[in-house]
Amino acid sequence: MPYVIIKNMDKIEKKIKILLVDDDKMMRIYFRDIFWVHGRNDKYEVMIVSSLEEANEKIVDPLTKPDTIFLDVMMPVVGGNSSSEFHIKRCLDFISKIKQTPELSKTKIVIYSGQKDKSLQDAVNKLGVDGYLIKGELMPKEIIAFTDKLHESNN
Amino acid sequence: MNPIIKLEHVNLWYDIGKPNEVQALKDVNLEINKGDYVAFFGSSGCGKTTMLYAISGIDRFQEGKIIINGVDISGFTNQELAIFRQTGIGIVFQQFNLVPSLTVLKNVALPMLFVGVASEKADVEAAKLLERLNLTQYSTRFPFELSGGQQQRVGIARALANDPPIIIADEPLGNLDSVNAKRVLEFLKELNDKDGRTVIMVTHEAWSLRDVRTIFHMKDGVVTDVEKVTPKTVAEALSGHLYKQLSKEVTEADKLQPIKGEQLSSRVLANFLLRGYSKDEIKRFESLVNQRLDEKIDTSAFSLELHKPFKDGGVGLWEKKAERVARYLNEIIDKHKDVDAVYDIIEKHPELPILEEVHRIRDWLLEDHKLKLSPSQVMAIDQLISDRLRGFVSPEKFIELLDLSNNKFGAGLTFRTSHQVGEKLESILSGSGKIEEGVGTTFEKTL
Numbered sequence: 001m002p003y004v005i006i007k008n009m010d011k012i013e014k015k016i017k018i019l020l021v022d023d024d025k026m027m028r029i030y031f032r033d034i035f036w037v038h039g040r041n042d043k044y045e046v047m048i049v050s051s052l053e054e055a056n057e058k059i060v061d062p063l064t065k066p067d068t069i070f071l072d073v074m075m076p077v078v079g080g081n082s083s084s085e086f087h088i089k090r091c092l093d094f095i096s097k098i099k100q101t102p103e104l105s106k107t108k109i110v111i112y113s114g115q116k117d118k119s120l121q122d123a124v125n126k127l128g129v130d131g132y133l134i135k136g137e138l139m140p141k142e143i144i145a146f147t148d149k150l151h152e153s154n155n
Numbered sequence: 156m157n158p159i160i161k162l163e164h165v166n167l168w169y170d171i172g173k174p175n176e177v178q179a180l181k182d183v184n185l186e187i188n189k190g191d192y193v194a195f196f197g198s199s200g201c202g203k204t205t206m207l208y209a210i211s212g213i214d215r216f217q218e219g220k221i222i223i224n225g226v227d228i229s230g231f232t233n234q235e236l237a238i239f240r241q242t243g244i245g246i247v248f249q250q251f252n253l254v255p256s257l258t259v260l261k262n263v264a265l266p267m268l269f270v271g272v273a274s275e276k277a278d279v280e281a282a283k284l285l286e287r288l289n290l291t292q293y294s295t296r297f298p299f300e301l302s303g304g305q306q307q308r309v310g311i312a313r314a315l316a317n318d319p320p321i322i323i324a325d326e327p328l329g330n331l332d333s334v335n336a337k338r339v340l341e342f343l344k345e346l347n348d349k350d351g352r353t354v355i356m357v358t359h360e361a362w363s364l365r366d367v368r369t370i371f372h373m374k375d376g377v378v379t380d381v382e383k384v385t386p387k388t389v390a391e392a393l394s395g396h397l398y399k400q401l402s403k404e405v406t407e408a409d410k411l412q413p414i415k416g417e418q419l420s421s422r423v424l425a426n427f428l429l430r431g432y433s434k435d436e437i438k439r440f441e442s443l444v445n446q447r448l449d450e451k452i453d454t455s456a457f458s459l460e461l462h463k464p465f466k467d468g469g470v471g472l473w474e475k476k477a478e479r480v481a482r483y484l485n486e487i488i489d490k491h492k493d494v495d496a497v498y499d500i501i502e503k504h505p506e507l508p509i510l511e512e513v514h515r516i517r518d519w520l521l522e523d524h525k526l527k528l529s530p531s532q533v534m535a536i537d538q539l540i541s542d543r544l545r546g547f548v549s550p551e552k553f554i555e556l557l558d559l560s561n562n563k564f565g566a567g568l569t570f571r572t573s574h575q576v577g578e579k580l581e582s583i584l585s586g587s588g589k590i591e592e593g594v595g596t597t598f599e600k601t602l
Contacts, residue, residue, distance in 0.1 A: 029238045030270050037243035038320055039159065039189065039224050136273030139280060140242060141318050 015045040016151050019066035021055045022048070022112070023075040027135070031070070031112075034140040035147075044147070051075060052094050059104065068108040068130075068150065071095070073115050088120060095127045108150060157225065158186035159321065159353050160210060165219035167209055167376075175438065179205040180216065181376040187355065187369070189320075192347040194356045194364050197373035203357045206373070207323050210355070211244045212236035241270050245314030247343075249326040251306040253298040259309050260285065260294040266316035284312040288342070303571075304335030311342055322346050324356045328363050333558060333570035340366060361551060440470050447484055454481050486519070487583055513540050516583075520576050526568070535566040543580060550581050 020031045028048040035046050047064060049055050052075065058064040071094070074087045098104045110131040111124050121132050130150060138146070167180040179202045187193055195203035208214035210221060212228060220227045228239065240246075253262050263281035268274065285291050288308045298306055307327065314322060324343060328336040344366040347354040356367065364370060364384075372380040440461070447457045461477035463469020472480065517533075517540055528536070536557070543553045554577035559565020568576065 026234070026238065027271060029235055030242060033238055033242045036224055036226055037239065041224060041226075136271055137276050139267075139272065139276075139318060140270075 016043060016068065017064070017066045018044050018046045018068050018070065018147070019055060019058055019064075020046065020048045020070045020112070021050075021052060021075070022070075022072040023050050024072070025050070027072075031143075034143055038140070038144060040144060051077070052090060055094070059098070059107075065104075066107060068110065068147075069098075070110050070112040070133075073111060073113040073120065088123075092123060092127065095124060095129060099128055110146075110150070157189070158222075159189040159224055160187040160355075161185070161220075161222040162210075163220040163222070165209060165216050165221060167205060167214065167216040167218075169435075169438070171217065175442065177438075179376050180209065183219070183376075183378055185371060185378055185381070187353060189353055190347070190351050191369055192344070192354045192356075192367050193369040193371065194358055194367040195371050195373055196358060196361075196364065198359055201373040202376035203359075203373050204325055205376075206371075207246075207325055207355065207357050211246060211323055212240055238270065241266055242317050243319050244321045244323055245316070245319040247307070247310050247314045247322065247324040247327045247339075249329040251298070251303075251310045251330070253306060253309055253313070255298055258295050258297060259290065259301070262298065262309055263312045263316055266313060270317060281312070281316070284315050285309075287315075288312045302335075303330050304332070304338065307331060307335065307339055308342070311339070311346075315346070320352055322352050322354045324354065326357055326359070328358070328360065329574075331570065336363070336570055362555065436465060436470050439465070439468075443470070444484065448488065454485055457481050457484065513537050513544070516540055516544075516580070520579050524572055524575070526572070529561070532561050532566050532568075535561060536568075539566060540580070543584070550577060550584075553577050553580065 018035075020028060022028050022031070028050065032046045032048050035041060035044050047058060047066065049058060055069065055071075058066060059069075071091065073091045074084060075091075076082060076087070077090075080086065095109055098107055098109065108130040110133060111121075111129055112133045112135060114135045116134055124132065131146065133143070133146065162183050162185050165180055165183040166178065168176060168178045170176050181202075183206070195206050197203050205214060209216050212231065216229070220229050222228070223239070223243065228236065231239065253259075254265065257265065260278060260281050263284055264274070264277035267277035267280060272280070282291070282294060285294050288311060290305065290308055290312065293301060293305060293309075298309065301309065307330070310327075322343070327339055327343070331339060340363060343354055343356065346352045347366070356363070358364065368384055370380075370382040370384060371378050372382065443452075443457060443460050446452050447454075452460070458477045458481035460468070461470045461472045461480060462474050463471070465471045470477075514537065517536055520540070521528075521536075539548070539553055539556055542548045543550070548556065554573045555565075557566045557568045557573035557576060558570050559567070561567035566573075
């Protein structure tokens with residue numbers, strides 16, 4: 001019986017899908033560029049969106065469903081409440097929803113925010129997030145190293 | 156291996172649609188592998204710096220693709236290009252380009268702040284980089300308090316700020332003495348083979364190619380040759396390259412495709428006199444120099460044009476500088492006549508001593524430098540000038556021998572002085588249409 005030998009398994013190996021949700025355009029480009037310029041696009045597919053609504057669209061689409069979400073916390077909504085409590089609540093609701101949806105339960109969530117608030121860190125930890133990174137405290141290579149470590153078990 | 160940088164049919168024009176339109180890159184196709192150490196090598200105006208500017212997204216190219224790690228950057232917005240430059244590429248400039256009002260530490264931290272790294276974190280990372288470059292003790296100083304060599308090391312530390320995988324060095328040794336130039340070469344080598352970064356250097360000096368593994372030879376915006384080099388020992392590589400480059404330049408470049416004398420002269424002058432100015436300013440200056448050399452404008456008109464703001468068609472030099480440049484050009488035009496006279500003499504009577512003329516040229520060459528020279532150094536310099544006039548040595552060899560220590564039969568000048576003197580001499584030589592003939596005639600007669 002004829003069969004085909006696959007020579008380059010690595011080429012058809014699935015990339016790890018990462019979704020960054022951040023309303024700051026510069027941060028989005030920067031985050032995407034870090035993986036690209038350091039030649040990590042062979043391992044990671046980095047998607048970037050600017051709001052929780054866009055993130056939801058990516059999550060429900062099987063083609064774009066991310067393995068890991070890097071999530072900003074303070075993201076203003078057009079016409080919405082501008083208080084930080086409101087932003088934090090929206091963010092916590094978003095995390096809870098993902099964690100409670102059986103088919104998304106394996107999706108990793110990392111907070112990537114300028115917020116250093118201890119109470120916020122406690123709140124998201126309770127929801128079972130996989131990491132809390134403070135913006136501006138990591139160099140590009142450190143972000144890549146963190147991401148590599150987070151996905152070690154996938155290899 | 157996938158290339159980290161790939162260029163496909165890249166064409167780049169400056170001042171498109173204007174009378175001074177010039178095509179700086181012509182259908183360039185090339186690949187640079189990750190971790191390679193490459194150089195773009197060629198004479199002034201061959202397009203090598205434009206190449207760097209195109210790769211690093213500073214200059215927009217009109218046609219073709221530049222693909223970095225599989226991503227084509229030709230459609231990038233300005234913001235995307237700016238962030239790509241901050242994260243992907245560290246640039247080391249010939250002029251150092253440090254911010255004068257910031258301390259050394261803050262200069263190095265600056266590129267990190269651009270991409271959102273917090274100030275405290277940036278300071279910590281900058282301090283680590285300064286330590287690596289042996290600059291810790293200067294971290295609170297300002298750039299003007301540092302020597303050229305130290306400033307260039309700060310420039311390297313700054314280029315490493317966001318830990319970029321690609322390092323681009325644009326004539327990084329141009330303003331350094333030989334000791335500091337060698338140190339910079341050592342650092343570039345370390346960034347390549349210790350850190351694994353891809354290093355791209357632009358240079359017109361053959362000796363700075365000693366650690367390079369791939370050389371892209373350029374001429375008139377075209378990559379004419381790709382040379383893979385396997386350095387044996389540093390010394391071998393150095394002399395090998397030097398010999399190769401010099402002979403190449405003389406045999407192929409100069410004889411087969413002679414550059415128009417005046418064009419070369421004004422370009423050499425423009426780059427020499429206007430170091431540190433933008434390309435557009437240099438180009439404007441070059442065209443004014445051409446007009447002056449052709450005696451289409453007189454000294455005062457020339458000086459006036461130099462002083463005019465750029466937007467009004469001038470170069471925007473300060474009045475004093477404009478006057479100084481105009482005077483200098485007059486001297487060159489006068490000396491030019493002297494050199495023509497010397498060639499006339501050599502051609503007619505090759506055996507005749509030209510000592511007097513050589514002395515005059517030597518005095519003119521050295522007048523800006525307060526040097527204490529020994530008699531044997533003076534003799535060596537005279538011999539070299541004479542050899543250069545007779546075409547026995549190339550311009551590069553002339554500079555190299557000026558720099559070589561006196562007990563090795565060189566003139567023992569500093570690296571910087573050697574270059575300045577060499578360039579000054581070329582400024583009166585390359586404009587002379589007679590040189591090519593003169594060199595050939597004299598050389599044949601001597602043989």
